Amino acid sequence: MPRIRTDNPVVINDPQAIRALAHEARLEALEELFASQSSRTATELASRCKLTPSAMSYHLRAxxxxGYVERAASEGDARERRWKAAGDRLIVESFNQTPSAKSAFLNVQLGAFRERLAAEIARREAEAKSGIEPPADRAPVLTTGMVFLNDEKRQEFMTRVYDLMKEYEEMAGPEERSVDAKRVYYMLSILPEFDEVEATSGEQPWTRPGLPKR
Known part of the structure; x- marks a missing residue:
């Protein structure tokens, strides 16, 4: 049964709150809680973030x-506290404020994804050395490109891409969002080209709010 997204975003526009995200384990935990829309214990999140449960508890309290996360109802063993996302999506809106907070947030996001890319490259190299044939339809580790679009087509392109991601986000049922579920990570950045006049006018590239920021 697909998950129905409600209109309950967590909107972050306080520079200090954004600076609090400048930690890889915190971003990993937030990604897990917002994407799964399920509760997790500090121990479960610690296992994913490669931390001790006590260290993970410290980050969850922060x-x-x-306002990113909140306490959740106990399940089974009530001795360990459970945590859940404070909403169904996370929106960061402070990109016109405090360059240091913005840079710290982006650097942690990019650093985490860079590590995932490096791990995938290493895994594929190990398979090749072992003589394992890759699947014929295996996707590239990273794809970049450029398309030529006027304003109308650019809007259509971005809407269709985000709609596709939303469709697959909402497709998974509770069992497919469990702690042991398979995960696929993505990072998307659609950057329109702006001339110098547009760049200094304060105009911001169109973004569709609501997707968790990684």
Whole structure:
């Protein structure tokens, strides 16, 4: 049964709250909670973030302070606290404020994805050395490109891409969002070209709010 997204975003526009995201483990935990829309214990999140449960609890309390996460109802063993996302999506709106907070946030996001790319490259190299044939339809590790679009087509392109991601996000049921579920990570950045006049006018590239920022 697909998950129906409600209109309950967590909007972050406080520079201090954004600076609190400048930690890889916190971003990993947030990504897990917002994407799964399920509760997790500190131990479960610690396993994914390669931390001790006590260290993960510390980061979760910090995220709670800024309204990113909240306590969840107990399941089974009530001795360990459960956590959940404070909404169904995360929107960061402070890109016109405090360059240091913005840079720290983006650097952690890009650094985390760079590590995932490096790990995937290493895995494929190890398979090749072992003589394992890759699948014929295996996607490239990273794809970049450029398309020529006027304003109308650019809007259509971005809408269709985000709609496709939303469709697959909402397709998975509770079992497919479990702690042991298979995950596929993506990072998307659509950057229109602006001339110098547009760049200095304060006009911002169109973005569709609501997708978790990684």
């Amino acid at each position: 995220l709670e302070k800024y």
